[in-house]
Amino acid sequence: MSKEAELPYVIIVGGGKVGYHLTRHLLERGYEVTLIEKDAARAEWIEHQLGTVSVMVGDGDEMAFLATTGIERARVVVGATGDDEDNLIVCQLAKVKFNVPRTVARVSNPHNVAVFRALGVDAPVSATEVLMGLIEAELGSELVRGVAVKASGTCLVDLALPLVSALVGKRVVDIVLPRGGFIVCIVRSGKPLPPEPDTVVEPGDELVVYSQLLDVAEVGEALARA
C-alpha cells in the first residue's frame, strides 16, 4: 500500500470559504477528500479550482445521497456549512447511521459548542470562541504569550512570568490554578522542564498551563495575583 492510500478518507459538507480551503489544504497533504456542496455552480467553481473530481453536488443531510459518497469508510466527517443546525445533523447522521468514528463541526454560535458536544459531536469548533480566547488573553493579561485551543474545548496557555511575580520561589505543588488548571511544562532558559511537585519557579521562567477555554484571562489574573 502506498502512503497516500493509508491516509484517511475525509468528507467535508459545505463548500463555503471554510469548506473550500479545508478541502484544498487536505488534498495538498495527500488526503482523500470528498467535498459536498448544495449549489451546483459553486461546486463547479471549486472543482475547477482544485482540478479534482472530489466535489459532489447534493444535500449533506439526505441519507440516500450520503450513502453514495462512500461515507461508511470515512474516518472523519466535517460539517462546515455556515448553519449550526445543518452541521449538527450531518455529524449526527454520520455517527448514528454510518458509524463514522470522528465528527467535526463548525459552530457559529459559541453557546452551541457545549450543546454539540452533549449531542454527540466529537469536535465542535467555534471560530468565535477561539478568537474570544485570544482576545481575552490579549486584554486580560500581558503575561500571556500564546494560546493553543484544543478540540476538547480546553486550551494550553503559554505564560511569561515577570521577575516580580509572586510565583517565583514557590513550589509547583503549592500553585493552585482556578477550575482545575495545572502546569504542564516549565520553560527555563529556552528549555522545557517537566514540572515535578518540588520544582521551584525561578525568575524568567515561562509556564505552559492547561486550562478551560475562556478562562484564559482568569488564569493570567490568578497567576499575577498569586
Place this chain on the structure above:
Amino acid sequence: MKVIIVGCGRVGARLALQLVGEGHQVAVVDQQVSAFDRLGREFSGQMIVGNCIDEAVLRRAGIESADCFCSLTNGDNRNLMAAQIAQRFFKVPRVITRLYDPIRESVYREQGLETFCPTTLGADLVHDYFIDGINRGHAGPSIGHPEPATGHTEPGTKPPALRAS
C-alpha cells in the same frame, strides 16, 4: 400547562391560539417579527423574536419551566436541533418535532425523539381517500377514530370530495 412553540407559521400560530384559548401558558419563538402577525393583536401569550437554536433565546421563552416543547419551524434540521436542546439540555418533559423528511423522521424516532411527518400523513390521507374511500382530513368523527375500510359505502355516507381548506 406551559408550552413553548418554535416557528410561528400556519401550524405554530394556529396551535398557539388554540392553546391560549384553552387557558394554557404559551410562548412562541420566531426569527421574523412579521411572523407574529398571524397571532393577531389580541394574542395574550408571550412572543419572542430570536433564533430557536440559541439557548439564551430559549431561556428567555422560559424553557426551564416548560412542560411541552413543539418544534414547528420550516427547517427539519433546525427543528431537530431545537428539539434536542429542549429534550437533552433542558429536560423538557414532552417534546415533539415536525419533520418533512420521512427518512430523517425514522432516524430520529429511533433515537428517542417524538416526531410527526406531514409528508407521510398527507400522502396517507390522500391515499386513504382515493383507495379506501375514507376522508380523514375532514373535520368529523373519522379524525382520531379511523373507521375500517369497508370497500363499499352506503349511499349518502360517501365522503365529500377533497377541498382546499
